[in-house]
Amino acid sequence: MRSRPLLAFVLAVGLLAGSCGSDGADGADGAGDSDPVSGDTGQEDTTATADAVAGDLVIAIGGDETSLNPYTYVTGYPGYNLLMLVHDSLLVLDDGNVPQPALAQSYEVSADGLVYTMQLRDDVTWHDGESFDADDVVFTFEYVVDHTHPRWTPGVAAVSTVEATSPTEVVITLTEASPDFPVRPLADMPILAEHVWSAVADPQASGEAENIGTGPYVFADHSPDQSYRLEANPEYALGSPAAGSVNLAIIPEPATAFAALRAGEVDMVSSIVEPQLVSEFEADSGIDVISGPGFGSTMLNVNAGRAPLDRPELRSAIADAIDPQALIDIVLLGTGTAPNPGFLHPDGPITVDPLTHTFDPAAAATALDELGAVPGDDGVRVLDGEPLAFELLVYADNPTRIRTAELIAEQLAEVGIAITVAPLDAETVDEQVWPGFDVSNGRDYELSMWGWSAPVQLDAGRFGALVHSDPSIGGFNVVGLEDPDTDALVDEMNAAADAGSRSGPIAALQERIAELRPFVMLYYADGVYAFRPEAYDGWVYQAGQGPLGKISLVDG
Amino acid sequence: MRTALRRVGVTLVVLVVAVGLNFVIPRLMPGSPLRAIARGGDAGQLTRAQRAALLERYGLDDSLWSQFRGYVGGLFRGDLGTSLGDGRPVTEHIADAVGWTLLLVGTSLVLTTVLGVALGTWLTTSRRRGADRAGLVTSIALDAMPPFWFGMLLILAFGVGLGWFPTFGATTIVGGGGPLDVLHHMTLPVATLVITGLGQTYLVTRSSLLGVMGSTHLAHSRVRGLPERRLRSHALRAAALPIHTLVLLEVGWLVSGSVVVETVFAYPGLGRTVFEAVQARDYPLLQGAFLLLTLTVIVANLVADLTYPLIDPRVRANSNP
Numbered sequence: 044m045r046s047r048p049l050l051a052f053v054l055a056v057g058l059l060a061g062s063c064g065s066d067g068a069d070g071a072d073g074a075g076d077s078d079p080v081s082g083d084t085g086q087e088d089t090t091a092t093a094d095a096v097a098g099d100l101v102i103a104i105g106g107d108e109t110s111l112n113p114y115t116y117v118t119g120y121p122g123y124n125l126l127m128l129v130h131d132s133l134l135v136l137d138d139g140n141v142p143q144p145a146l147a148q149s150y151e152v153s154a155d156g157l158v159y160t161m162q163l164r165d166d167v168t169w170h171d172g173e174s175f176d177a178d179d180v181v182f183t184f185e186y187v188v189d190h191t192h193p194r195w196t197p198g199v200a201a202v203s204t205v206e207a208t209s210p211t212e213v214v215i216t217l218t219e220a221s222p223d224f225p226v227r228p229l230a231d232m233p234i235l236a237e238h239v240w241s242a243v244a245d246p247q248a249s250g251e252a253e254n255i256g257t258g259p260y261v262f263a264d265h266s267p268d269q270s271y272r273l274e275a276n277p278e279y280a281l282g283s284p285a286a287g288s289v290n291l292a293i294i295p296e297p298a299t300a301f302a303a304l305r306a307g308e309v310d311m312v313s314s315i316v317e318p319q320l321v322s323e324f325e326a327d328s329g330i331d332v333i334s335g336p337g338f339g340s341t342m343l344n345v346n347a348g349r350a351p352l353d354r355p356e357l358r359s360a361i362a363d364a365i366d367p368q369a370l371i372d373i374v375l376l377g378t379g380t381a382p383n384p385g386f387l388h389p390d391g392p393i394t395v396d397p398l399t400h401t402f403d404p405a406a407a408a409t410a411l412d413e414l415g416a417v418p419g420d421d422g423v424r425v426l427d428g429e430p431l432a433f434e435l436l437v438y439a440d441n442p443t444r445i446r447t448a449e450l451i452a453e454q455l456a457e458v459g460i461a462i463t464v465a466p467l468d469a470e471t472v473d474e475q476v477w478p479g480f481d482v483s484n485g486r487d488y489e490l491s492m493w494g495w496s497a498p499v500q501l502d503a504g505r506f507g508a509l510v511h512s513d514p515s516i517g518g519f520n521v522v523g524l525e526d527p528d529t530d531a532l533v534d535e536m537n538a539a540a541d542a543g544s545r546s547g548p549i550a551a552l553q554e555r556i557a558e559l560r561p562f563v564m565l566y567y568a569d570g571v572y573a574f575r576p577e578a579y580d581g582w583v584y585q586a587g588q589g590p591l592g593k594i595s596l597v598d599g
Numbered sequence: 600m601r602t603a604l605r606r607v608g609v610t611l612v613v614l615v616v617a618v619g620l621n622f623v624i625p626r627l628m629p630g631s632p633l634r635a636i637a638r639g640g641d642a643g644q645l646t647r648a649q650r651a652a653l654l655e656r657y658g659l660d661d662s663l664w665s666q667f668r669g670y671v672g673g674l675f676r677g678d679l680g681t682s683l684g685d686g687r688p689v690t691e692h693i694a695d696a697v698g699w700t701l702l703l704v705g706t707s708l709v710l711t712t713v714l715g716v717a718l719g720t721w722l723t724t725s726r727r728r729g730a731d732r733a734g735l736v737t738s739i740a741l742d743a744m745p746p747f748w749f750g751m752l753l754i755l756a757f758g759v760g761l762g763w764f765p766t767f768g769a770t771t772i773v774g775g776g777g778p779l780d781v782l783h784h785m786t787l788p789v790a791t792l793v794i795t796g797l798g799q800t801y802l803v804t805r806s807s808l809l810g811v812m813g814s815t816h817l818a819h820s821r822v823r824g825l826p827e828r829r830l831r832s833h834a835l836r837a838a839a840l841p842i843h844t845l846v847l848l849e850v851g852w853l854v855s856g857s858v859v860v861e862t863v864f865a866y867p868g869l870g871r872t873v874f875e876a877v878q879a880r881d882y883p884l885l886q887g888a889f890l891l892l893t894l895t896v897i898v899a900n901l902v903a904d905l906t907y908p909l910i911d912p913r914v915r916a917n918s919n920p
Contacts, residue, residue, distance in 0.1 A: 099773045106875065109685035117684070119641060191649040193641040247636070247656060248686055267687075267695055268867040268875075270772045292772045294865040295875070298751060303766045306759045470630030470880060480633055480642040481650060518643055 097579035114246035130233035130256035156220030177207035198228030220540035223502035282599035310578035338497035338587030348523030363407035382564035385553025507533035680883035689887035700868035707792035715800025742798025851896035
């Protein structure tokens with residue numbers, strides 16, 4: 044009987060559907076006369092072949108990015124990638140993360156690595172028609188010093204002076220040489236329009252009116268919590284926009300975003316495809332996937348400041364008892380890279396001689412025996428009168444990490460260490476691991492599932508920040524490691540003037556981290572992204588970072 | 600009259616307490632809004648001085664008392680502050696979202712009430728035990744269905760499988776926006792809310808009616824030979840009080856939106872605003888949204904209290920000794 048109202052309702056909505064029709068909203072027309080862009084992802088079976096121009100491209104993103112200008116965008120990914128569709132930097136990273144010319148068409152570095160002389164393009168205009176020149180560059184470097192930005196301001200800390208020697212030449216002088224300077228800030232920081240931003244005293248209060256860039260797409264419209272519209276910039280000097288417009292659909296729930304992709308309402312989803320869905324998408328004739336290495340790391344943080352975890356022997360035993368390959372096979376279904384215990388991704392741009400993790404539960408058990416940790420009645424080892432039982436914090440909204448944590452608990456139980464997995468709201472976990480984002484505030488946890496985003500793999504300064512004991516250098520030292528030898532290696536690495544002289548300290552630092560185990564590296568999950576090739580198939584995978592951005596959406 | 604005045608007085612006290620709680624509860628959550636105000640997801644890159652400057656910029660380094668005074672002072676001026684997430688006025692955020700929520704949840708509330716009461720009345724009074732039992736089992740099952748799960752099923756069946764309805768949003772992203780487009784987009788979320796919400800209204804209607812059906816005045820009416828339709832109408836009138844209460848209680852839902860359904864369907868309503876504000880620890884936005892919710896619930900309760908006598912003469916008699 045109860046089916047009647049349901050039936051009636053289904054019939055009613057069916058009638059409604061009939062009157063409205065169905066709307067595949069991609070609007071792609073596949074004009075088919077574009078220049079192909081490079082499609083090399085390093086994984087030929089999933090590389091998109093690039094031979095299409097999209098009309099109105101619809102991309103699903105997970106949240107609102109407010110007015111999406113350099114001072115208001117919200118997330119490092121995808122917010123930054125989308126910001127850089129509207130804006131340009133002096134250099135730009137290619138698919139192998141090597142800096143290439145952008146607003147600066149060439150540059151020279153002095154022998155001591157301190158002076159960068161940059162030749163700027165003379166054919167670039169801002170979206171409002173004003174011409175771009177060297178004064179905009181000088182203005183930007185000064186503005187980000189005067190108006191703190193979490194991403195740009197630290198990047199220019201080493202800059203001593205910036206001078207416009209002509210409308211197309213800028214000379215940047217550093218206080219100390221930095222091999223990463225071309226990557227960050229030159230290929231990272233968007234150049235601001237002086238005629239727009241000079242009137243903005245409080246950039247936190249800036250908005251859409253300030254979203255004037257030189258990039259391939261013009262910021263056209265924003266409906267809060269619903270969508271953005273970025274339209275192709277026909278005047279773009281650095282190439283030609285591959286889509287007539289890039290429309291961003293804000294869909295907070297990834298399952299809905301992927302349903303919308305299958306229904307043809309969106310053409311690409313910015314979230315990574317969960318491993319268990321990959322084969323389903325590969326079997327769908329309307330959907331392709333593009334994948335490649337991901338530089339985002341997944342690790343087990345160990346609070347090195349809390350007894351008994353302050354004993355490196357215990358941390359090493361924990362590491363030996365964990366089998367990362369099992370985690371990759373079970374949780375990621377094989378779509379991940381085995382860890383370098385010294386943190387850096389084996390294929391990362393600054394990595395030197397990556398190490399390999401050894402899974403050896405017998406050695407772990409022996410080490411625990413030698414420590415004096417003997418099994419109690421319940422099988423849990425007891426050290427100094429206290430059971431080796433720890434709480435493992437994990438983000439409750441991240442099923443992959445929760446599953447990983449559960450497997451780690453099983454693996455550590457084998458050697459007599461008891462783990463309680465505690466899934467908590469992300470902000471709550473952050474507050475316990477990294478209170479106020481300031482490591483000098485201490486920390487309140489034992490173990491936590493953690494990860495650092497892809498950019499941490501790109502420059503040595505951020506790598507060293509993971510383990511240095513001085514909070515002004517070790518801003519990411521959320522494990523509370525205090526080791527003079529580690530500090531000395533980081534100092535030596537940061538002082539290196541060029542990549543060659545830096546490789547020794549990097550290799551030594553990796554080994555020191557692998558020895559002390561302030562964190563146990565688990566895996567680097569591959570990036571797998573799904574899209575509808577009929578709408579656009581020019582996606583290019585930027586190593587470690589994924590396909591979303593200028594690298595895919597500009598030809599030439 | 601005195602009773603009515605007393606209720607208004609109590610309502611005002613509740614309002615004052617709620618305003619205080621709206622301020623305190625968001626701040627009891629662990630974590631801070633620093634990530635949201637730092638932008639770019641990179642608050643950890645800042646130096647201590649830069650972090651302090653940011654907190655000062657938003658007045659978050661002031662004492663709690665000073666922040667509370669600012670909040671209450673703003674309320675008197677009709678200023679709910681600005682969102683920490685994007686710097687827009689809270690009133691603008693709420694104004695953007697509340698219309699969508701009223702449309703979505705309002706439609707659902709009307710449909711749920713009408714269908715729930717009609718079905719409850721019809722099946723309970725049909726005198727067919729099978730019908731009543733089937734209605735009971737189905738409604739309990741519907742009531743127990745998680746809206747998230749059911750919404751996703753509808754998306755997969757009618758959005759992906761049959762392609763009849765859009766899977767997300769309030770309008771089509773490219774070139775949409777007309778009334779039919781809006782109607783088309785709200786169909787699946789409304790269906791989710793109605794189908795998963797129907798059980799409760801049905802159950803309240805049923806239990807309330809069953810209580811009345813056994814009463815002597817209905818037995819008397821039946822003996823007098825009143826036709827079944829008249830009997831039903833008498834019974835429903837006597838059973839209306841709990842239904843009336845339920846509907847008015849659900850008016851709070853009308854404004855707060857359905858967090859789950861709005862998130863699943865990417866619907867830009869207040870429920871989703873609250874969800875995102877909680878994640879970002881956006882205190883002013885939470886205060887504003889909770890205030891609106893509180894006011895609506897308080898007013899709905901007051902209306903329920905004040906309208907009871909109109910529906911039930913016994914309440915009228917008791918309140919005028």
